[in-house]
Amino acid sequence: MQKLLAWVDQRFPLTKVWEEHVSKYYAPKNFNFWYYFGSLALLMLVIQILSGIFLTMHYKPDTSLAFASVEYIMRDVPWGWLIRYLHSTGASFFFIVIYLHMFRGLMYGSYKGPRELVWILGMVLFVALMAEAFMGYLLPWGNMSYWGAQVIISLFDALPFIGPSLAEWLRGDFVVSDATLNRFFSLHVIAVPLLLALLVFLHIVALHKVGSNNPDGVEIKKKKNADGLPLDGIPFHPYYSVKDTVGVAGFLILFAAAIFFAPEMWGWFLEHDNFTVANILQTPPEIKPLWYFTPFYSILRATTDDLIKYGLLPFVLALTALTLVSVRELKTKGIVVIIAGFVVAGFFGLEAKVWGVALMGLSLILFFFLPWLDRSPVKSIRYRGWKYKTALTIFTISFVMLGYVGTQPAEGIYKMCAQIGTLVYFAFFLLMPWISTYDKTKPVPERVT
Amino acid sequence: MKKLLVVFALLTAPALGWANEGACGQVAKCDPVKVDLNDKPSLQRGARLFMNYCLSCHSASYMRYNRLGQDLGISEELVEKNLLFATDKVGDLMSAVMPKADARAWFGTAPPDLTLEARARGPEWIYTYLRSFYRDDKSPSGWNNTVFPNVAMPHVLYEWQGSQRAVFKKNDKGMAHFEKFEVEKPGTMPPKEFDQSMRDLTNFMVYLAEPAKLERYKIGVYVIIFLAVFFVLAYLLKKEYWKDIH
Numbered sequence: 001m002q003k004l005l006a007w008v009d010q011r012f013p014l015t016k017v018w019e020e021h022v023s024k025y026y027a028p029k030n031f032n033f034w035y036y037f038g039s040l041a042l043l044m045l046v047i048q049i050l051s052g053i054f055l056t057m058h059y060k061p062d063t064s065l066a067f068a069s070v071e072y073i074m075r076d077v078p079w080g081w082l083i084r085y086l087h088s089t090g091a092s093f094f095f096i097v098i099y100l101h102m103f104r105g106l107m108y109g110s111y112k113g114p115r116e117l118v119w120i121l122g123m124v125l126f127v128a129l130m131a132e133a134f135m136g137y138l139l140p141w142g143n144m145s146y147w148g149a150q151v152i153i154s155l156f157d158a159l160p161f162i163g164p165s166l167a168e169w170l171r172g173d174f175v176v177s178d179a180t181l182n183r184f185f186s187l188h189v190i191a192v193p194l195l196l197a198l199l200v201f202l203h204i205v206a207l208h209k210v211g212s213n214n215p216d217g218v219e220i221k222k223k224k225n226a227d228g229l230p231l232d233g234i235p236f237h238p239y240y241s242v243k244d245t246v247g248v249a250g251f252l253i254l255f256a257a258a259i260f261f262a263p264e265m266w267g268w269f270l271e272h273d274n275f276t277v278a279n280i281l282q283t284p285p286e287i288k289p290l291w292y293f294t295p296f297y298s299i300l301r302a303t304t305d306d307l308i309k310y311g312l313l314p315f316v317l318a319l320t321a322l323t324l325v326s327v328r329e330l331k332t333k334g335i336v337v338i339i340a341g342f343v344v345a346g347f348f349g350l351e352a353k354v355w356g357v358a359l360m361g362l363s364l365i366l367f368f369f370l371p372w373l374d375r376s377p378v379k380s381i382r383y384r385g386w387k388y389k390t391a392l393t394i395f396t397i398s399f400v401m402l403g404y405v406g407t408q409p410a411e412g413i414y415k416m417c418a419q420i421g422t423l424v425y426f427a428f429f430l431l432m433p434w435i436s437t438y439d440k441t442k443p444v445p446e447r448v449t
Numbered sequence: 450m451k452k453l454l455v456v457f458a459l460l461t462a463p464a465l466g467w468a469n470e471g472a473c474g475q476v477a478k479c480d481p482v483k484v485d486l487n488d489k490p491s492l493q494r495g496a497r498l499f500m501n502y503c504l505s506c507h508s509a510s511y512m513r514y515n516r517l518g519q520d521l522g523i524s525e526e527l528v529e530k531n532l533l534f535a536t537d538k539v540g541d542l543m544s545a546v547m548p549k550a551d552a553r554a555w556f557g558t559a560p561p562d563l564t565l566e567a568r569a570r571g572p573e574w575i576y577t578y579l580r581s582f583y584r585d586d587k588s589p590s591g592w593n594n595t596v597f598p599n600v601a602m603p604h605v606l607y608e609w610q611g612s613q614r615a616v617f618k619k620n621d622k623g624m625a626h627f628e629k630f631e632v633e634k635p636g637t638m639p640p641k642e643f644d645q646s647m648r649d650l651t652n653f654m655v656y657l658a659e660p661a662k663l664e665r666y667k668i669g670v671y672v673i674i675f676l677a678v679f680f681v682l683a684y685l686l687k688k689e690y691w692k693d694i695h
Contacts, residue, residue, distance in 0.1 A: 029694055068510075068511060071511035071564065071565070072511070074511075074659070074660075074661060075511060075512065075513070075516065075660055075661075076513070076516075081659075081661035081665065082661075082665075234694055238690055239690060239691065239694065242683070242686050242687045242690045242691075243687050243691070245683045245686070245687070246680065246683045246684050246687050248683075249676060249679050249680035249683045249684075250680055252676050253673060253676045253677060253680060256669065256672045256673055256676055257669070257673060259669070260665050260666065260668060260669025260670075260672060260673070261665075261666065261669055263665075264568070272568065272569055272570070272571065273569065275565040275568040275569040275658070276561075276565065276569050277562075
């Protein structure tokens with residue numbers, strides 16, 4: 001065995017990689033509950049790929065066969081129902097895990113230097129995962145699959161100049177059709193999963209270069225012992241490999257409970273309207289995406305003329321004024337005034353639905369800039385002042401609220417909530433420089449607690 | 450930290466309940482129905498009803514006859530002898546006896562496939578719908594339904610239920626609201642027995658929509674017991690490894 005390993009090591013850095021990333025990768029010893037979700041996200045990726053491989057063996061990407069082939073999997077393929085529920089419930093659990101993983105980053109400032117690239121790669125992963133989920137949702141060819149795709153793709157129609165041809169290029173047709181189903185199948189089973197695998201690799205390589213953050217936001221590499229090992233670090237294996245196994249077991253209990261006892265989750269994971277085959281003549285009463293897209297979908301729907309006039313316009317003007325008052329550099333002031341000028345002109349010149357699409361895009365883009373929007377000297381919420389804590393709490397509540405109202409008809413109180421939520425969402429990011437600058441922080445300890 | 454978790458749980462918990470709320474057309478609330486897939490006699494009675502009445506016009510084209518026989522404990526011979534109307538192969542999918550083109554000509558629309566109806570509309574909807582047909586001289590078939598207004602389907606089981614009239618009341622805004630049914634002519638079945646039959650049929654349709662439901666709860670219990678044992682062992686292993694980390 002030793003000889004074989006030596007033979008391999010001479011030709012491939014097996015031991016080196018193992019030590020660097022597993023047995024001698026030093027992670028802070030104070031990880032708490034929130035640090036399970038990284039490894040759980042990886043677990044979900046593996047579950048989705050494995051169950052997806054078996055679904056692909058029986059699924060038919062053809063508008064006249066797709067829906068029936070899913071039912072064939074549910075009935076005639078041995079254990080097909082289990083494979084299918086693993087995949088469909090898995091999609092929702094994947095997003096639950098990812099959202100909690102991202103929330104951990106917000107709480108403990110994991111996006112802050114030197115981990116900006118880890119965060120950005122993670123955000124690219126999140127966007128790729130959204131694309132993967134969106135295209136996968138068309139494949140069962142249920143009525144909600146069809147109309148969901150129809151509505152979301154026609155959003156691109158709203159974009160000026162390139163919109164209509166872009167939407168047509170995405171669909172491969174003038175409406176969602178067989179061509180769309182086939183290309184979504186291809187992208188869903190090959191292109192995006194490959195991209196996801198590559199991005200996960202990069203995300204982990206970048207993480208292991210800078211080392212993990214922790215609930216105290218203390219850099220463990222600053223305090224090392226005589227051997228050059230971090231005093232507050234412990235090798236990932238065996239310590240965190242056994243700890244994450246506990247996390248995996250706990251998570252799988254919940255996952256199995258959903259798969260075996262509530263795979264539809266009362267319409268939240270599998271929508272009732274998706275149990276009828278796609279019908280071009282029959283629109284479902286309420287077209288809505290699955291829950292993991294609804295926060296962003298809410299922002300899209302909330303953007304009406306009213307929101308622009310009474311919400312966004314005052315918001316942009318106030319933000320510009322704030323910048324002019326509080327920023328010293330003339331260059332920054334100039335840039336902000338020019339951008340604000342364009343935005344305000346756009347408020348009057350462009351239709352509200354164009355802004356809806358733009359804001360939905362912006363709501364994702366802003367996440368990428370968080371490392372630079374946050375100017376606080378401390379990372380963890382434990383040592384931040386009340387301002388950031390309050391901001392994060394309000395943001396989290398309104399994000400969940402946006403998610404909920406996105407599943408409801410866009411009228412009355414729901415529309416109102418979506419509009420308030422939208423303003424809160426953007427305020428959280430765009431006011432972050434001030435919130436984090438003027439927040440009164442507590443002293444960060446030298447070592448982890 | 451724990452506070453945050455509690456807040457999260459509280460935020461998401463009510464949302465779970467709301468998603469399932471569904472009205473039944475002109476009826477404010479669907480009638481509750483007891484779905485019990487362990488009640489095999491009920492499933493068998495429902496299957497007989499479904500094959501004799503529904504399958505004449507509707508298909509259940511994702512389901513096979515022999516699968517139904519196996520799951521409900523009906524021998525292949527019995528299925529072949531008593532339940533095959535549209536085919537002579539027991540492994541076939543359950544298509545409708547009536548050709549689609551004829552159906553379109555007779556009813557103006559092809560009757561929908563019923564395999565997944567219970568998952569698309571829910572058992573309460575089906576149960577209420579089946580019992581909500583009423584006489585309506587203005588409709589082409591002479592029947593209407595409060596749960597599905599102006600539905601093309603006639604009241605197939607009127608001999609059993611008899612016929613009833615719907616009483617609508619105008620509210621202060623002048624809109625007609627469904628009030629109650631009035632029996633016009635009693636059927637051959639007492640109302641209680643008819644409701645029982647419709648419950649059997651609904652129960653069967655829940656099975657039909659997801660045959661895996663028969664086994665998935667049972668397997669789930671074992672899976673979770675296994676995972677719980679695994680969780681305890683993993684936790685003890687973790688504790689052993691971590692005892693010198695402070």
